[in-house]
Amino acid sequence: MTAPSSAERKACWEARDQLWRCLDDNNDKATCCQNFQSEFEAKCPAQWVKYFMKRRDFLKYKEKMQTDGFTPAEGPKQPS
Amino acid sequence: MKTRNSSHFDGLTIKTKLLRTRLLVTLLFGSGLLAVWLYVYSEKQQKLRQQRIQQLQRVALGQGSFSLLDHRGQRRTKRDFLGSWVLMYFGFTHCPDICPEELDKLSAVVSALDRDASLPPVQPLFITVDPERDDVPALARYVKDFHPRLIGLTGTSEEVKHAGQDYRVYASPGPKDEDGDYIVDHTILIYLISPDGLFLDYYNRTKDQEQITESIRNHVKNYIRL
Ligand SMILES: [Cu+2]
Numbered sequence: 001m002t003a004p005s006s007a008e009r010k011a012c013w014e015a016r017d018q019l020w021r022c023l024d025d026n027n028d029k030a031t032c033c034q035n036f037q038s039e040f041e042a043k044c045p046a047q048w049v050k051y052f053m054k055r056r057d058f059l060k061y062k063e064k065m066q067t068d069g070f071t072p073a074e075g076p077k078q079p080s
Numbered sequence: 081m082k083t084r085n086s087s088h089f090d091g092l093t094i095k096t097k098l099l100r101t102r103l104l105v106t107l108l109f110g111s112g113l114l115a116v117w118l119y120v121y122s123e124k125q126q127k128l129r130q131q132r133i134q135q136l137q138r139v140a141l142g143q144g145s146f147s148l149l150d151h152r153g154q155r156r157t158k159r160d161f162l163g164s165w166v167l168m169y170f171g172f173t174h175c176p177d178i179c180p181e182e183l184d185k186l187s188a189v190v191s192a193l194d195r196d197a198s199l200p201p202v203q204p205l206f207i208t209v210d211p212e213r214d215d216v217p218a219l220a221r222y223v224k225d226f227h228p229r230l231i232g233l234t235g236t237s238e239e240v241k242h243a244g245q246d247y248r249v250y251a252s253p254g255p256k257d258e259d260g261d262y263i264v265d266h267t268i269l270i271y272l273i274s275p276d277g278l279f280l281d282y283y284n285r286t287k288d289q290e291q292i293t294e295s296i297r298n299h300v301k302n303y304i305r306l
Pocket of ligand 1: 171172175176178179180266
């Protein structure tokens with residue numbers, strides 16, 4: 001299985017960003033962003049879909065900790 | 081005769097005494113200066129020694145030589161890169177976001193340094209932590225998305241592990257899914273290697289393109305060959 005090309009990576013990231021924006025705008029209600037979700041899943045390898053979902057949780061957690069003034073000590077860990 | 085002699089001798093004794101005193105003062109003053117100079121000198125030597133020890137300590141982290149295949153299928157060892165500045169990054173071609181972002185940053189840094197004619201060219205290297213999937217053709221496809229001088233390196237899992245060990249690189253593949261796809265959790269540092277092949281500095285994700293470029297510029301300008 002070959003790795004996504006540069007163009008495929010970019011298409012995947014774009015679909016991810018659109019989905020994330022939709023989730024941000026809709027208080028994380030997945031039902032509101034079904035179209036974006038399926039677009040995201042179509043454009044990204046399944047492994048990346050799982051990874052980016054976890055990554056979003058991590059980034060949100062980090063953001064929350066930073067705005068609340070806590071240091072993220074035991075938050076979700078993020079592989080690269 | 082005796083008196084004259086004695087007075088003559090007395091005069092001589094006084095003169096000698098005066099001379100001795102002057103000599104003594106000069107000597108004391110001189111040795112004082114010498115002591116100060118010696119002190120400063122030894123301090124400087126001590127500092128140089130300390131610097132050298134620090135340099136050698138850094139040698140410990142990156143002293144081993146790697147032997148890997150580049151993205152054109154040619155065998156490359158660390159020796160081939162002696163004499164040039166090297167920026168090195170470990171990653172894998174199936175990496176979702178961090179590797180491509182870091183390699184974009186690394187490429188931008190190298191391009192920025194390229195534009196400064198007073199600096200020697202810096203050689204960017206990408207070493208895979210996923211030799212199972214990243215063979216020569218996979219690397220050839222991957223490196224062309226980044227700086228034109230970027231060299232991709234791969235090998236057997238032992239060769240790759242050995243190359244990473246010298247830089248304390250951590251890499252751990254995650255579970256495989258139905259497609260056999262997996263994510264490798266790994267160290268995401270950019271390493272700067274001097275023309276002597278010594279590890280000099282590293283940059284983490286929080287360092288941006290400008291900070292890294294500036295740091296390398298300083299390292300190159302202040303560099304003293306061992
Ligand atoms: Cu990565």
